[in-house]
Amino acid sequence: MATSNSLLSEEQFLCPICLDVFVRPVSTPCGHNFCMSCITTYWTDIPVCLCPVCKETFERRPDLKVNTFISELASQFMSLQVADAHIWSSDQQQARGGGAAVLCDVCTSDSQQEAVKSCLECLTSYCDVHLEPHHRAASLKRHTLVDPLPNLENRICRQHTRFLSQYCRNDELLLCDICAASHHANHDVFPAQRVYKEMKALLGDREAKVQWMIHERLQKVRAVKESVKQSQTKTKDAIENSVRDMTTLVSEIQKSQTEFVNMMEKKQKEAEEQADKFISGMEQEINELQRTTVRLRELKQIEDQLGFLKSCPTSPLLPHTMDLSTFTFNRHEEIRHMQKSLSESVSQLRILLNRMNTQIKEIADSTYVSNDTMLRYMRQYPVDVVLDPNTAHPLLILSDDRKQVRYSSSGVWRHQIVSPNMFSEHLAVLGQTGFSSYKFYFEVFVGAKTEWCLGVATASVQRRGALVRSPGCGLWAIWFLEDKFETFSSPNVPVYLGKVERVGVFVDYDKGHVYFYDLQAATLIYSFTQCVFTEQLYPYFNPCDNEYGSNLDPMIIVPVHLTEWTEDSESQ
Structure with a gap:
């Protein structure tokens, strides 16, 4: 990675364990430098306390202190990385859709030029003309110049006037190196660039997950809509078929009822006709028998033997009559038998109807x-x-x-x-x-x-x-x-x-x-x-x-x- 200072190289400020720029660097007795959290974690995971680089063993764990000199150099190096990484400029401009150019803060409003550099110490952006003192004056040459950045005051620690190059995960705050070393010594502090990359990657993963969730829900909505359409069709068909079947059943029951009534009335009429014919015959026979009774009484009153024998036939004076044992009329027994048979059929039908009503109720109650x-x-x-x-x-x-x-x-x-x-x-x-x-x-x-x-x-x-x-x-x-x-x-x-x-x-x-x-x-x-x-x-x-x-x-x-x-x- 190129920097504005050829005396500093990225390799000089990389921790051998995490391979990232030092965060709260410490030095071991053997002279190697590490992030405090990295070396502490490393020693916690092994039974013997030794240097990860040269493998020198220590009888007891060294009492490590933050190396302020290396920390200062790492902070300056991080400040110089801003321009090349475009973390705080180009990426945010892209996030804003390209963004407007940063203007010189010194130019008058009538002829304000586009800035070419921003000074982290002055908290000011300069065009080529107004930047010239930073190239000439010895005191200004030590200032840190980066590519033009908007809102410089939001990128500098107000207390220490240093670049916000660190991020505390515990408090979710941007920090300068002094704040990180003093007030957040026991917190999880990492380079802002590293956290930025991790969070960007995390947001990418979350965005992919959200997109997949949207996709799943859209599919589910489409499936439900299709199911609703099918349900509407099936419901319509079920209603039509059930109404048709029930209407047919009701019609058949009504037809059976009509046929039963007609049959009963016809049977009753036939029985009545048969009874009327029988009664008519009986009445005729009764009349004949009554006439015979009168004739017999008349014969009984004849006192003259010869006259009686001449008048009385040798065969009995009885008319031709029907054998009453050949005729029975038990219509009421037939009716009772038919009614019993019909009641049994109606009971079976009622059982089926009750079962159907139970199923309908269970479906209506969502318990089927x-x-x-x-x-x-x-x-x-x-x-x-x-x-x-x-x-x-x-x-x-x-x-x-x-x-x-x-x-x-x-x-x-x-x-x-x-x-x-x-x-x-x-x-x-x-x-x-x-x-x-x-x-x-x-x-x-x-x-x-x-x-x-x-x-x-x-x-x-x-x-x-x-x-x-x-x-x-x-x-x-x-x-x-x-x-x-x-x-x-x-x-x-x-x-x-x-x-x-x-x-x-x-x-x-x-x-x-x-x-x-x-x-x-x-x-x-x-x-x-x-x-x-x-x-x-x-x-x-x-x-x-x-x-x-x-x-x-x-x-x-x-x-x-x-x-x-x-x-x-x-x-x-």
Whole structure:
């Protein structure tokens, strides 16, 4: 690097460790110079204190002091570097978009010339004419001249009138060499040129990062806009298709209703016509029979034997009549049968409609998730459920591990201990442990049972006598009967059709939700929502009796295997 003073070279002021101009230079006993922070760090990282240049070893770490002479020379050298590096002139002018020329501070405003040099001691910029005394006068020749700089007063230390060549990272201040040595001796002070380059590089990195962030966000905005367009199209299609399907369904239901009404009216008309024809025939036969009765009475009144025998035919005077056993009229039974069949179909349709409304509500509440996803989520909260024999009805038999319960009609359970907590009428048993917060999940195998009841009950659920089937009874359970499900609290209202083998029960205590899932089909059987739980909940099991056929198989609490479920789901 060229300088304005050929007696000084850059190599003379470079630290052998950081290879940059000295900052707070110190001299080791062997005569080599280093930045104080560089040599201090170097000795901290090695076990033996030695000189990095000549490798001379010191028995103890030298007490180093800043070499003020070398520091002064380094400061002057840094001042002379300004013109060549263009740190404070050309770069800032480029930052301002080229910037205006620096004018001579001595020229009058009428004929102000462009400056050729700036004096760091005079804090003045001079044109060629007014610079001449600095070349002639001995006292001015010692001043430091650099390329023209604007705002010189902002580049000089006001206290020491020296060039601001250092930068303190701790205080984020520009310093002269005297300030750096006196007031910032223990701070991280570096040459302003070095910090400038580092910060410029850092700004470049940050600018690149910001540009990339802008690029990412623009891509994201474009993707979201495109997604919105697709969503609009899909929403429009979904609305049109759903409205068309529902309208078709409503139309078909209305058509079925019309056909049903017409069919019923036609059947009724045919039945009435048949009945009218039968009644008309019966009326004719009655008239004939009445006339026959009169004829028979007349014959009975003839006293003359010969006359009687001549008048009375040998065959009975009975008219031809219909065999009444061949005619039946049980239209009301046909109507009852048709109404029952229709009610079953309407119940199935209502179940599907309720399921559709539930899904619509879940989507509206942003809570809709697939059954597979919901099952994987619920299986993260398994609990170990064991049955409590103190609550079991006397006709129930528990397995030794208290994981199974079945009905037995052969008498009292062999290990029965009379307990006030047992169910006296319902064939039920509770789990050993109650839950009063958070979430819990368990699974039950019911196999081919024809009737059973499963759910959760409060600690205060009624144990003695019949349990009233109402929403406030303290029991949230589903009841399976042959081929359909209903809730315990709402009898005779089907909520799901078909049989299941394995049931998952999930309770979110804090949200007030209870879910029942058919694990084989990965389908929701029923869910209680918006429940208010105020006490502990216990798993509830009721294997039921043989009212609907052989039902002696047990209800079995089975272990929850999340990995098994994941593999099964993936294989499907």
